[in-house]
Amino acid sequence: MTKFTTIISGALLLLASCTANSPKQTQEDRLTNFVDPFIGTAYHGHTYPGAAFPFGQIQLSPDNGTQGWDWCSGYHYSDSILAGFSHLHLSGTGIGDLADISFLPVSSEVTFQEGEKNADFVTRYSGKYSHDQEKAKAGYYAVTLKNSNIKAEFTVTERAGLHRYSFPEGGENNLIINLGFAINWDKPYQTSLNVVDSLLVTGSRLSNGWAKDQHVYFAARFSTPITKSITENVGGEGRTVGVLKFGQKQVMAKVGISSVSIENALANLDSSLPGWDFEATAQAASDAWEKELSKIRIQSSDSAQKTIFYTSLYHTMVAPSLFSDLNGDFKGVNGDLQKATGYNRYTVFSLWDTYRALHPLFTLTQQAKVNDMVKSMLDHYKQTGLLPVWELEGNETWCMVGNHSISVIAEAILKGIGDFDQQLAFEAMKVTSMHDRDGMGYHDKLGYIPADKIQQSVAKAEEVCIDDWAVAAVAQKLGKTEDAAYFAKRALNYRNYFDKETGFMRGKLTNGQWTTPFDPAYSKH
Template sequence: MKNISKIYFTLCIAFIASCTNTVPPAEKANLTQFVDPFIGTGGHGHTFPGASLPFGMVQPSPNNGTNGWDWCSGYHYSDSIIVGFSQTHLSGTGIGDLADILIMPLAREVDLAKPMQNREDITYRSAYNHDIEKAVPGFYSVYLPDNEVKVSLTAGLRCAMHKYEFDNDGKQRVVLDLAHAINWDKPMQTEIQVLDDSTITGLRYSKGWATDQRLHFAIRFSEPLSTFQLVDKDSLVNSSSVVGSTSKALFEFSGSSGNTLKLKVALSSANRQGALSALEEIQTWNFDAVKKRASSAWEDQLSKIVVESSDEKLKRIFYTALYHTQLAPMTYSDANGNYKGVDGAIHQSDGYTKHTIFSLWDTFRAAHPLYTIINEPQVGDFVNSMLAHYDESGLLPVWELAGNETNTMTGYHAVPVIVDAIFKGIEGFDVEKAYQAIKTSGMQDIRGVNFLKEYGYIPADLENESVTKNLEYAFDDWCIAQTAKKLGKQEDYKYFSERAMSYKKLYDPETKFMRGKLSDGSWKTPFDPKYSAHRVGAEYTEGNAWQHSWFVPHDVPGLIELMGGNDAFATHLDSLFNQDSNITGDNVSADISGLIGQYAHGNEPSHHIAYLYNYAGKPWKTQEMTRKIMKTMYNDQPDGLSGNEDCGQMSAWYVFSALGFYPVNPANGIYQLGSPLFDRATINMGKVSFVIEANNVSEENKYVKSVSLNGKVLNENQITHQQLMDGGLLVFEMTNNQAESR
């Protein structure tokens, strides 16, 4: 009788789920246990291990004090020295900046006035090792033997909290170093003011990758100061405030209240009052309570996708990837809603939260499409942040950093992010204004667009990285055209549709590659599809012809036709993966990494390529190759990323691919199917859930025999965004036999 009741109950649940296009969500679990923030801190991942909230403004994390490409976040797993803990960090970028407001505790005496020309001169540095280091979402700790103190860090949205546990009773010291900088960054003006016996305020104005970064801060200690010293340019300043270019401070505490000292550090790009207001976001000195809130915030975020598998390693890779996608774009408007704009003025974010760190050349491909699924409320904020940039500068952002346009990388890829939001019905921004912004960016007369308008393509003798720019502008122009059509702007639709086809002018049928074409219409010679030149004399951005010739996501059928049809196209794709991995040239881009043949997964232009087999009628090859990439290019060690994380894109590729689908065209709301990794995955979207089941899935069973959506067999290798957001059940039947794959 019990078995009959159980069967009846199960059938009822299945019937209800099929009627409502939802399925019961998976039971909530402790998902933060599967996140390892050290993944990506080794190799060329360039991530940081410190504390943050999802999209938080503040990221307290250790700095090694080493400059160089692999220290773009301020930290690399190979290092053994910590010089302090700064409050802002970039996740996975190829250029180093931020690492602002360095703080270091210690028990011993130090001389801040001593000249410090290199890391060996830094008197407050300490050795450390990874055995006494720990990191989980929202928390980081390490023991510093030279300084005789254990450091613990956690974070609120705009305010960090530090806890220092000294080995012995006695004097406790804290160094504040505003001169500390990494890579290009250089402080221009620094200010420190002691407001009272427990509150410090100040400013760090610097130039670097962000050419005008202004960061106001407020620090509050849990114990009153006993004495302090202020220093600038290696000289003591006998005052309660200091203004200079290299300001530092040494704060001393009696230690009479015990061997534990805590402090809060709050930030604002606008003014001191914004930083002081942010201090009130953490209204307790209970470090564990703040840490628990941070952990809970991450648990809520990670629970938006619940995967089920007996393979703990796969879950560590997946949830760390999901974690990395949620670190940027960072909150930028302060506790009072103010921020420094790209025009240098102070602005108010009215009705939305301003964000910064838009690595758009990377994140438009998969990270932003992921946000439309699991972070829909933030997407409107992201779009409004870009529109604010447009108001302040006249153009949409290219690579925005702390209220600055860096103009790093190619394309105007705010366009597909905004267009994707429009077509997916994301609310909270002015669509007509958004259209004017994307059109204005498409009609600019800089960055090679002027040549595109004049010649119908970008000549290689007139513009550096001409091929990549042309291909990416063609996709962006397709996005503008679709929006023009939606809004009834027929002339714009025709104009941008024609520009979207400009990619065809760069295709050479003899070599089967996209090539640099000169202003007289001839091909640039000599030509070697494996040749790479980094930035100077290049036709391709951080890559070569093998890697960039496939970027026509808006017209893959047209690209297939150019290459001679499905079989010829697939054969050429096979050649990409089967080539040797030799890259030629005297100035090869270091960003070309994670190679399978000439495919370079360590850099973003390759990310969609494995899914192109679907369009040529050979989906089993997509399934084979995406599985190979997931297995060989990601692991759960510090070197677990095959290239720069790039603010979430490297991880977003994995999140999508592990679930079994990917947005080849990141602005048309269609996801190409691949080969899922997990027995079951539940995407929780508020009122509905979308469940992906992979029956008989395993490392060997990577081929897809059949797929059904809500009980109906899918004949196409794709699903739509709307189908996903409606909720339901997507079932893959897996096999190890390629011949059985559909």
């Protein structure tokens, strides 16, 4: 694979280079100092502040427990309630899901009330916090809860999360594991929690939400023995809650997950996090981020600009995230066992959001991962007969318009990146492009998608034309001249939407007339 140095033009940007003659980096020089994970957690940013590893399998972050659009990531800066710390999170999306396997330390006794809803149970034991008691940096998050004075700290490796809880004197040392906790429309339908021995707890959470059939299996090892445990269903079947009591004031937990099995979760955990050194683990996470951030260096005397830039760059690498286990296993789209051989299977492909800028950036900075991501998309094709639109945890969500895995794969082929099967890739691109989704059948018949038949016809068609051009370019490169001519011609259908009189792209009716009345500010053309 080509080795290269990233160059980005602009007043702030400088060649990123690492040579044997480079001066030794000091702590003050570290680019991770310019990462602020709280950026994007307010207003409509939908990011989370918790601990993440570059493209890692776990995102260990706090959840407020508030249901609403601004809590798609589980957390919003306006909030001050802490419902728990869970192990999977989405960043920047407009739909909420995940927040699986929730842990919450409490210093009080935990009781169960007959008939209580899970959300009400969460409310009774939620912590309170203020932002002056929070700390977040690349690979690390900490908060001290105001109502209990418990300090909770978190860091991560590529496949595991590490918790450290410091309980105050005079209270209980309890940990709630709430598998019934859910955000937005996610609903667990089957959960299990097993105290294997005094140092190991395992379990599973299967749910329906935006990801229609999500499977999360987990294994948690503890640094000090569990002295007592109790398990109850709180809020009905599929909402298991466990309470673990400890005899020590400092409790550490390390957690691995899998979409396939508890055994795989345990293997992921033990391979990725064999020890208990919290500081060393946090430093290793920081070093991993430093390595990735160092691929692009900027020159500026304005630290605020550097913080904006490197936090943005940080956010480009919290997803897509690892989905296959250490042994290559992962849950298939149809719920069956699949195996990634010779590559890592990734998930969270928000392609309508990311094909324009994020994936092109990866072709400069993450060529090996581009190869794996393309193979992940082709795997989806082999399972379903179509490339993914918006893949989440082994599920197709069908969210947004276009088929932009096509553009991502085309860019990799045209730039000579990867060792994936290009003939299979072209087949997948062509088959997906010809699939009659969102009115595509009208493209050949009319040269446009009629607005009186399909809502958002202009937006859908414009995106498809971009993908058609990508198919044509790959066909040309692979010597498929007939396909190249067909898709190049169809890509020009975007012209059929331009209204010279108004200067806007505009919907057309089946009879060829423009839609009226026409308001360019309307959001569903």
